Amino acid sequence: MDRIKEKMNSLRIEADEASSKVEELQKQIKVLEQENLQKEHEITSLQHKNQQLETELEKAETKAKELKDAADVGGNQLSQNEALQRRLQLLEDEAEEADKNLRETNDKLRQTDVKAGHFERKVSALEVERDNWEAKFEEMAKKFAAVQKELEDFQAEIGNI
Template sequence: MEKVRERISSLRAEVEAAQTKSEEYEVESKRLAQEQLGLEHEIVSLTNKNRNLEVELNETLEKMKALKGLEEDDDLLKKEKETAQRKINLLEQELENSDKSLRETTKNFREADVKAEHFERKMQQLENIIVNQERKNEELKLKNQELQVLLDEFNAGLDDF
């Protein structure tokens, strides 16, 4: 009887540990979902910034074409061309940086997505373990009740002697 109680206590401890782990995984899953949402927002933001930079780059390129047509005023043309070229270089550099950042963010998003899937699988495994443990716990309760009935019958039989 004592062994049964110890086993039940042990199973209860295991169930509690599994529930604790499940809760931890749920919290981690929520955190990763939040992180994923943040990364998605960052991707959208970087995409919009990239689009705006491309528009600004196209506008700057159009200005540069217009400046090439004004070769009469050579000094002014050279200054404006240099200014435009610097701006283009800066914009191209910003565009490259934005593209690099977008690639890194996409990579991080994919990694976060893989981690989220991993934790979802872990969470499902833990939920399966919990269900199995609960089922085993119910079976043990039924066996305990049956053993209690047998013990009571045995004690009653001993009292009759």
């Protein structure tokens, strides 16, 4: 009988957990449906915007073609166009030259950075070497002082004899 009660309690607990899980999943479904609806609205909005932009593009292309036709008709406009094209060519040449100078300057900067890194490493190595020599010097100075003291003690003993 106790087994049956325990089994029933465990089944109730499982049923409660299952109900909770179902509620959670239903909430998730609602959230996903709302997100889906928002995405659909966004798609519709973007499609409308795309249509408007295509219409504007067609208008702009038509206007550009009309202006180009008008420019072809006018001889004065043609000479201006040629002058502007020459100026554009000059500006492009200057831009290419500036770009070339920029690349060269960047290469030189990279080389300088590499050299600076090399010298920094060299300085670090020399500083370590200097520290080692200073440590050796201090050690030798201590040994010298000890030998000097021994010598003085030895001289004092010899002087006493």
